Amino acid sequence: MSRRHLPYRRPLLATLAAFAVLTGTAAAAPAHTPPAPAAATTPLGTLDDTYYQDALGKTGTALKGALHTIISDQSKLSYSQVWDALKDTDEDPSNSSNVILLYSGRSEPKSDNGGGTGQWNREHVWAKSHGDFGTATGPGTDIHHLRPADVSVNSVRGNKDFDNGGSEVSGAPGNYSDGDSFEPRDAVKGDVARMILYMAVRYEGDDSFADLEPNDQVSNGSAPNIGRLSVLKAWSQEDPPDTFEKRRNDVIFDQYQHNRNPFVDHPEWVGAIW
Secondary structure (H helix, E strand, C coil), X not given: CCCCCHHHCCHHXXXXXXXXXXXXXXXXXXCCCCCCCCCCCCCHHHHHXXXXXXXXXXXXXXXXXXXXXXXXXXXXXXXXXXXXXXXXXXXXXXXXXXXXXXXXXXXXXXXXXXCCCCCEEEEECCCCCCCCCCCCCCHHHCCCCEEEEEHHHHHHHCCCEECCCCEECCCCCCCXXXXXXXXXXXXXXXXXXXXXXXXXXXXXXXXXXXXXXXCCCCCCCCCCEEXXXXXXXXXXXXXXXXXXXXXXXXXXXXXXXXXXXXXXXXXXXXXXXX
C-alpha cells in the first residue's frame, strides 16, 4: 500500500502510526477530546489527493481491494472507550449535552447511557452475531458502525437483517420491523447502508475475523452476511450523506480511529463495487 496519504494527517497521527509499526500492534485510541464544530468537513479534493489517491480510477474488486488497504490502517478502541467516542461522533448539533439516537432520532442526554428503559446504548449496525465477532476489539468496537440507540428500539432490531416492510416500531415512528428484518426511518436509511458496506470492505477475513459480506437475503443468522444488498443500495441512493454523517466521518478520522468510511465521501463507489 502506498503511504503517501499519511502526511495529510496531523503530526499526532503520524506518531501513532509509527508507534504501531514499532510495537506490532494498533496504536492506542486517543483520550476523549472535544468534538469538532458541526460545520467542519474535510474537502473531498484534499482527500482524493492524499487519502484516496490509490483508489481513484478503479472499479469492482480492484476498488474494493484498494479501499480495504486504505481503511484498514486505523487505531482501535476498546468497547468501554466506545461510550465516550459516541458522545462526540453523534453529538446533537443543537445541544452539545445530548446525542442523536440513530433509529428514533430523539435527542438524549449523553449522560443517560446504559441498559435501562429510555436510556441509550451501543447499537452494532452490522449485528455482532453476523460473523460472531461480539464486542471484540476490531469489528465489535469499530465506531463507523456503532451508533447510540434507544435501548428498547435496539432490542426490537436485535440481529435482524435490513429490508423494507413490517409494522411500525413503538416509540420510533418511521421505523418498521417484522420477524426477519428491520427498516430504519428515511432520514438514516443511507447512513445504515453505508455503515454496512464500510464493514464489508474493512473486514475481509485477513485479520482473524470473519469475511463480512452483504447478500440479497434475510435470516442470515450467525453467517457473516447481512442483507438485503439490493435494498441497501437503493437506500444509499435515496438518502445521500448529510452534514451530520459527514461530520461524524471527520470526527472518527481526526480524533479516534483515523480511518474513514469511503462511501460517505464517495457514495458513487457503492455502485462501482456492487
